[in-house]
Amino acid sequence: MMEPTEYPVRVHVEMEGYDTVRYAIVRSDTALTMRVKTDGYRALLYGLRHEEPVIKVALDGDDIHHSVPADDLYDLLKAQMYGVMSVSGNIDSLRVVLAERHHRTYRPRLDHVDFSFADQYGLYGQPVVTPDEVTLYGTEESLAGIEDVFVAKASVKDIKSSGSYQLPLEPVWQSRVDVKPSCREVSVYVPVEPFVEREFRVPIKVLGADTNVELKVYPEEAVLRVWVAQRDLQRTPDFTVAIEYSDVMAHKSDLTPRLTEFPGYVRLRSIEPQTVQCLIIK
Numbered sequence: 001m002m003e004p005t006e007y008p009v010r011v012h013v014e015m016e017g018y019d020t021v022r023y024a025i026v027r028s029d030t031a032l033t034m035r036v037k038t039d040g041y042r043a044l045l046y047g048l049r050h051e052e053p054v055i056k057v058a059l060d061g062d063d064i065h066h067s068v069p070a071d072d073l074y075d076l077l078k079a080q081m082y083g084v085m086s087v088s089g090n091i092d093s094l095r096v097v098l099a100e101r102h103h104r105t106y107r108p109r110l111d112h113v114d115f116s117f118a119d120q121y122g123l124y125g126q127p128v129v130t131p132d133e134v135t136l137y138g139t140e141e142s143l144a145g146i147e148d149v150f151v152a153k154a155s156v157k158d159i160k161s162s163g164s165y166q167l168p169l170e171p172v173w174q175s176r177v178d179v180k181p182s183c184r185e186v187s188v189y190v191p192v193e194p195f196v197e198r199e200f201r202v203p204i205k206v207l208g209a210d211t212n213v214e215l216k217v218y219p220e221e222a223v224l225r226v227w228v229a230q231r232d233l234q235r236t237p238d239f240t241v242a243i244e245y246s247d248v249m250a251h252k253s254d255l256t257p258r259l260t261e262f263p264g265y266v267r268l269r270s271i272e273p274q275t276v277q278c279l280i281i282k
Contacts, residue, residue: 017058027097101137106149124193138179195227208245214281227267
């Protein structure tokens with residue numbers, strides 16, 4: 001039993017160290033037969049095991065073609081089998097071929113996220129999503145069935161200051177065959193400012209009016225109540241409130257003034273009056 005003996009061992013090979021999201025293995029030997037030399041007692045013990053030894057091979061670099069020398073494989077197996085004198089086989093190397101998966105890029109959508117603010121606070125600008133693009137990798141057929149990628153349904157309430165929120169994506173890839181995402185969550189930065197209510201009186205214009213016709217609007221002015229960010233209180237906002245000349249010509253008795261132009265740093269609260277009249281003076 002103590003005499004050195006050589007016996008075959010079936011070995012399972014696992015690849016690691018490569019980007020499994022971006023690449024797929026299209027050709028590789030995952031099972032190899034090697035010859036292990038040890039004493040008869042250990043050969044018997046190893047022979048009684050029903051599990052195949054597993055060696056993990058690291059693929060370095062971004063190449064799609066890899067070649068692992070046989071001696072490296074033998075050393076990996078020898079390192080995990082105590083008392084083995086030598087390992088040999090009939091291969092010169094292990095060759096691995098990777099292929100880049102099909103991919104498609106999406107901009108994460110916030111349609112299903114509800115941001116609500118504390119009283120007198122509001123959004124100042126636009127939320128910023130990081131990363132601003134998410135890539136899904138998979139088969140061409142699977143990706144063709146995915147139109148959008150959404151941030152998962154969430155509710156962020158009583159916001160009083162600017163901040164970032166880590167939010168998961170809706171795992172649409174789980175319903176598709178072999179689709180993997182470049183990330184599973186995004187950071188959403190929400191810029192927030194305190195707002196103050198202010199009142200402005202703005203003349204009411206008639207859009208599309210005939211220049212040969214004199215028009216008289218009653219009342220002549222609209223009262224706008226808006227929220228203005230505190231940092232912008234020193235600015236003088238420009239507003240345009242108007243009615244449509246086509247509505248006047250249609251002899252509508254009640255005309256609804258609309259706010260057609262306003263700066264992005266204000267939020268409309270109300271317009272008074274809600275209806276006006278327009279007289280055509282010939």
